[in-house]
Amino acid sequence: MSELPTPLVSTDWLTENIDAIKLIDASWRMPGAGVARDDYDRRHMPGAVFFDIDAVADKSTDLPHMLPAPDAFARAVGGMGVSNKDAVVVYDDQGLFSAPRVWWTFRAMGHEDVAVLDGGLKKWLAEGRDVTDAAPAIPPAEYKATLQADLVRDASRVRAAIKDGTRQMIDARSADRFAGAAPEPRAGLLPGAMPGARNTPFDTLLNDDGTMKAPDALKDVFAAVSVDLDAPAIATCGSGVTAAVIALALESLGHRQWSLYDGSWAEWGKEDHDRADFPIVVDNR
Secondary structure (H helix, E strand, C coil), X not given: CCCCCCCXXXXXXXXXXXXXXEEEEXXXXXXXXXXXXXXXXXXXXXXXXXXXXXCCCCCCCCCCCCCCCHHHHXXXXXXXXXXXXXXXXXXXXXXXXXXXXXXXXHHHCCCCCEEEECCHHHHHHHCCCCCECCCCCCCCCCCCCXXXXXXXXXXXXXXXXXXXXXXXXXXXXXXXHHXXXXXXXXXXXXXXXXXXXXXXXXXXXXXXXXXXXXXXXXXXXXXXXXXXXXXXXXXXXCCCCCHHHHHXXXXXXXXXXXXXXXXXXXXXXXXXXXXXXXXXXXXXX
């Protein structure tokens, strides 16, 4: 196998190397939009196993799909046949949507040899490449996870970053949600944004075919909202999924000083929070 390109691999590269990597389908749906596992069962890339971000998650909190503990992650991916020595490629069926979340999860657990399929299953199907409904044979593997705390931010660290201005907050939600002009898809959340956050809707980083934009185009998107690509950043969104698209884009540009706010707006925007601890700005454009 050729050395795994990171953080993105092309469909051509994957076709040439598919037998030498562990392939993960990380498709996911927003609340009320169906069940991604059903579509995986109908068609997935040959050899791909399914990673359910709602199942492989911290169950001690009411926040959605929070990062699991290292031992829980290790048990889950070991059960998927993934070992520490494996090269892993993650995809989703929308292009670049939820796969970056699982890429970030692997990275947060110390797995460096992991990449995302650029354009995902959407591009794979458009090119007429093979899919199957056959369940893959999965011999269990040993896995040891080691949390990389610098890639993760909780509310207290986000609060400190906002207060001292040491890190840029980049929000991947839509412009209307960021401005407080559209409701949140989850109940019990107020509209608005964090003070000082920059809005970079995740889809503005993508081409129409679901692939990541070229480096110069990515730089233009970030520059338009005054993101300094030489300064540390924290990616956030609605529940920590599309924030990882921002992280992936930064990584693809060689920006290594990023982290992800796992709770994102699902935590920050809760109606019952003390707004002194979780300040919100409306029409923060």
